[in-house]
Amino acid sequence: MVHPGCVSTPSVVHVVLVRWGADITAAALEELSVTAGAFVETIPGVLAVHCGANTSPEGLGGGFDWALIVSFSSREARDGYLPHPAHQPIAEQISQLAEEVVVYDVDA
Numbered sequence: 001m002v003h004p005g006c007v008s009t010p011s012v013v014h015v016v017l018v019r020w021g022a023d024i025t026a027a028a029l030e031e032l033s034v035t036a037g038a039f040v041e042t043i044p045g046v047l048a049v050h051c052g053a054n055t056s057p058e059g060l061g062g063g064f065d066w067a068l069i070v071s072f073s074s075r076e077a078r079d080g081y082l083p084h085p086a087h088q089p090i091a092e093q094i095s096q097l098a099e100e101v102v103v104y105d106v107d108a
Contacts, residue, residue: 009108010047010048010071010072010073010108011072011073011074011075011077011107011108012071012072012074012075012077012078012105012106012107012108013069013070013071013072013105013106013108014068014069014070014071014072014078014081014103014105015067015068015069015102015103015104015105015106016067016068016069016070016094016101016102016103017062017064017066017067017101017102017103017104018064018065018066018067018068018094018098018100018101019063019064019065019098019099019100019101020065020066020097020098020099021097021098021099023097024065024097028093028097029066031093032051032068032090032093032094033051033052035086035089035090035093036049036051036068036070036090037049037051038086039070039081039086039087042084042086043077043080043081043084043086043087044077044080045072045073045074045076045077045078045080045081046070046071046072046073046077046081047071047072047073048070048071049068049069049070049071050067050068050069051066051067051068051069052066052067053065053066054066054067064100064102068090068094071108075107078105
């Protein structure tokens, strides 16, 4: 799922890889995607949000089922996102439903 943001070049890209537990449902995935998509409008400095299942034909997904990728205008915007009230519900849902999570940020 792609949610357009500004045309600005991101400064930081936040990548979350998730391996879901057995309790994940299609409804929960849709809710996560909708919640994440709203970050562009609700969290200052979020430029774009992409999330969804792996579509790579390479077969190198490491067993991860889903990714959340958030582009930020700056490191400060990323740092403000982490405790932001709009981010907390998705962070809690992922923590509750995931078997494994990897978070990796890179300067863009």
